Amino acid sequence: MPGPLRAQSLARLHRVPGAPVHLSPPTEIGMEAKYQERLSSIERIQEGFAELNYICSRPIATAIYVSCHLGKPLLVEGPAGVGKTELANATSEYLGVPMIRMQCYEGLDESKALYEWKYAKQLLYTQILKDKIGDVLSDAHGLAESMEQLHRFSDIFFSEQFLEPRPLLKALTAEEGAVLLIDEIDKSDHEFEAFLLEILSEFQISIPEIGTVKAKKRPFVFLTSNNTREMSDALKRRCLHLFVPFPDAKLEQRIIKARVPAIPDSLKVQLVDFVQQVREMDLKKQPSVSETIDWARVLLLLHATSLDADVVRETLNVFLKFEEDIHAVDQQLYEFTRHAQKADARVA
Amino acid sequence: MERTFTNFLQALRGAEVRVSVAETLDAMETAELMGWGDREALKYALSLALAKTPDEKEIFDATFDQFFRFDSFRGRDGETPEANSGEELEGKAGDLLDMVQRRDETALALAMQQAAREVNVENIRFFTQRGLFTQRILGAMGIEAIDAAISAAVRSGEGGAGQAGQLREARSYLFEQVRDFVEQQLSLQGAGASAELREDRLRRSRLGNLDRRDQEQMKVIVEKIARRLVALHSRRKKLRNRGVIDIRKTMRRNYGSGGILFDLEWKQRKIDKPRVMAICDVSGSVAAVARFLLQFLYELHELLHDIRSFAFSGKLIETSSFFKDKQADDAVAAIMDRVGFMPTDYGESLSNFREKFLNDVDKKTAVIILGDGRSNFTDPRTDILKEIHDRSKRVIWLNPEPPPLWGTGDSEMRRYAPYCDLVRECNTLNHLERVVGDLLQVAQKAA
Incomplete structure (x- = not known):
């Protein structure tokens, strides 16, 4: 049994010189009518996202607006858990196009991100067609002529039927357009980042055996990064850059209201105030918005109507994930709870 | 508008936000998309295209607010100026007097902007140019008309005195506004230039005599x-x-x-990361350079396989641990406590090194020695340096003294030099950058 075939090595052995084949007709760039209305203004986007329970601030809505209109990828940076990935999800839902997600990790390479050959299928077909090859070559005289004959057919094994599309190729070939989310790009290697450049600026990729694939419809591209490493200038230059900070108290209250609609108002105010105070502290990991939502759900489950020190102490581990952090907050528990209750009283 | 935009980008660059040509084009497209009507929306949108790190966002916000600030000629008593039709703004010199007397703030602000454009105020770079630009703008606005009116009022005698006083007050008001405007332009456009100038000077000045x-x-x-x-x-x-x-x-x-x-x-x-051993003389003037060399090497820890540092004057100690858990300043102070202020003895220090650390030197190690080679006429022990040279990949000697002084007096530099792969004069940041860059490059090539 032969070892795994590698596309590249096969390609070099069987490479047929000739003009590159184009997989798809030339790109049409331009927004469809159905998006046009939804992207007509920043306010419209804000409202539309709110209907999907994604509360976005004005800068975020502006970013979506500009990025969709200019057809530029949007690089979203910010601390973990502020809803970067969710933003792409909401956009895909809002525009009614499929979402294609690619999670980055160290060692991610082209064959996992772009395409791979279906080696097994290639081999199987070769085996099945073995006899046919005899027929094809039967009327050939001599080695040179047989080779000539073979050359005419070798391309069939490197055609679209044998191509396994991975997220990037899928996004480019999607008929209806797509939202492409390249998640946690900072986890990938430098090489991969460089490889992305062609896609981000030209919306096309080259497959050596087949040719250049151009996007049928330009996908909306989101890249997210947690800033574990600085992205290269070349990448940044090709993207619009949005920094999503932790939300302020007002916005966070709206987010909680949208995500956990059953929560009583006073509890919501107290909870948000408490979390905002915790974020002021010097912690190993600050509680994120998603953790605030989790906490709200937990408190709702426990039938709490307002915060008190005991309830908080029991549920601290919902939004604090380090022993040291829990300990640090525990020491200021009473103070924070009192502050939160006062904040509620002010609102009432 | 385009010119305003270019000036804004220039101001951004001055504030150390890196803006490439591609980004400029993006920003222009963005501005076209957003229109110039909604200031906040434009600000968010432009920051997407121009500022690409949290730090840059902050700088961008500040620069945007400062650049697009139109609060000149806000009435001192806060009253809103009457609206003015465009035609009136066309002629200026004759009208300036009129505008000032009527305290027509909008018209004055516009006239000032126009005058500023005429005299290219965006070229202001240094604070010494403030007076010059203020005078030029005032001139372009037609200040002579007011001056003439003042002298006419004075000459007309009794009745004119009050009017002259009023005019003088109006003139100084105008002057103040223009001066503030120029000041603002300077802080926008000049900041970058003077910072660059200063950095350039610092990079070239000798590390020993820094303030x-x-x-x-x-x-x-x-x-x-x-x-x-x-x-x-x-x-x-x-x-x-x-x-x-x-x-x-x-x-x-x-x-x-x-x-x-x-x-x-x-x-x-495979490309190897170099392993570096830095041996630094910490006596006198060499200490300042040593400090920066070490700071450099530790900043580069990502690229280097392993950094060990040693300090000596009379004897030699390993100082790697000092830098691992301390700030550079504290580390240097602690090192000076241990080995500083002793008469330098290169021979003794080198033999200390041989006893304890020579076994750790291997074919992947680059040994950097920083010192002036002035050994108070003791035995230089060049044999040890030869041994280090034979065992290591490279020996680089950095000497803060300029080459003509090498080998004079008690300097043993000329005797050490044959056993080094590279001997360089090194007393400014520029020198240091070159040496460290060289170190990294050789490592990549050799692999």
Whole structure:
């Protein structure tokens, strides 16, 4: 049994010189009518996202607006858990196009991100067609002529039927357009980042055996990064850059209201105030918005109507994930709870 | 509008936000999309295209607010000026007097902007140019008309005195406004230029005679250079699937397929990170340079396999641990406590090194020695340096003294030099950058 075939090595052995084949007709760039209305203004986007329970601030809505209109990828940076990935999800839902997600990790390479050959299928077909090859070559005289004959057919094994599309190729070939989310790009290697450049600026990729694939419809591209490493200038230059900070108290209250609609108002105010105070502290990991939502759900489950020190102490581990952090907050528990209750009283 | 935009970008660059040409084009498209009507929306949108780190966002916000600030000629009593039709703004000199007397703030602000454009105020770079530009703008606005009116009023005698006083007051009001405007332009456009000038001077000045107040700035510059070197050299560490086929490995790998070469194996090159041992003289003037060299090396820890540092004057100690858990300042102070202020003895220090650490020197190690080679006429022990040279990959000697002084008096530099792969004069940041860059480059080539 032969070892795994590698596309590249096969390609070099069987490479047929000739003009590159184009997989798809030339790109049409331009927004469809159905998006046009939804992207007509920043306010419209804000409202539309709110209907999907994604509360976005004005800068975020502006970013979506500009990025969709200019057809530029949007690089979203910010601390973990502020809803970067969710933003792409909401956009895909809002525009009614499929979402294609690619999670980055160290060692991610082209064959996992772009395409791979279906080696097994290639081999199987070769085996099945073995006899046919005899027929094809039967009327050939001599080695040179047989080779000539073979050359005419070798391309069939490197055609679209044998191509396994991975997220990037899928996004480019999607008929209806797509939202492409390249998640946690900072986890990938430098090489991969460089490889992305062609896609981000030209919306096309080259497959050596087949040719250049151009996007049928330009996908909306989101890249997210947690800033574990600085992205290269070349990448940044090709993207619009949005920094999503932790939300302020007002916005966070709206987010909680949208995500956990059953929560009583006073509890919501107290909870948000408490979390905002915790974020002021010097912690190993600050509680994120998603953790605030989790906490709200937990408190709702426990039938709490307002915060008190005991309830908080029991549920601290919902939004604090380090022993040291829990300990640090525990020491200021009473103070924070009192502050939160006062904040509620002010609102009432 | 385009010119305003270009000026804004220039101001951004001055504030150390890096804006490339591609980004400029993006920003223009963005501005076109958003229109100039909604100031906040425009600000968010432009920050998407122009500022690409949290720090840059902050700078961008500040610069945007300052640049697009139109609060000149806000009435001192806060009253809103009457609206003015465009035609009135066309003629200026004659009307200036009129505008000033009517306190027509909008018209004045517009006239000032126009005058500023005429005299190219965006070219202002240094604070010494303030007076010049203020006068030019006032001139372009037609200040002579007011001056003439004042002298006419004075000459007209009794009745004119009050009017002259009023006019004088109006004139000084106008002057103040223009001066503030120029000041604002200077802080926008000039900040970058003077910072550059200062940085350039610092990079070229001798590390030994730096002012205390420059130290902070120096730290920032060292960090900046280090970041650049990291970016420059942190390329792929392995070259895969390129170049030459490794026949042996390919054959072995394809035994499974009956010797048919399905799977190719390529010759691989691995790029090593250099291992660095820095031996620093901490006596007198050399200490200042040593400090920055060490700071440099530790900033670059990402690129270097392993850094060990040693300090000596009369004897030698290892100082790696000092830098690992302390700030550079504290570390240097602690080191000076231990070995500083002793008469320098290179021979003794080198033999200390041989006893304890020579075994750790291997073919991958680059040994950097920083010192003036002035050994108070003791035995220089060049034999030890030869031994280090034989065991290590490279020996680099950095000397803060300029070459003509090498070998004069008690300097043993000329005797050490034959056992070094590289001897360089090194007493400014620029020198240091070159040496460290060289260190990294050789490591990559040699692999």
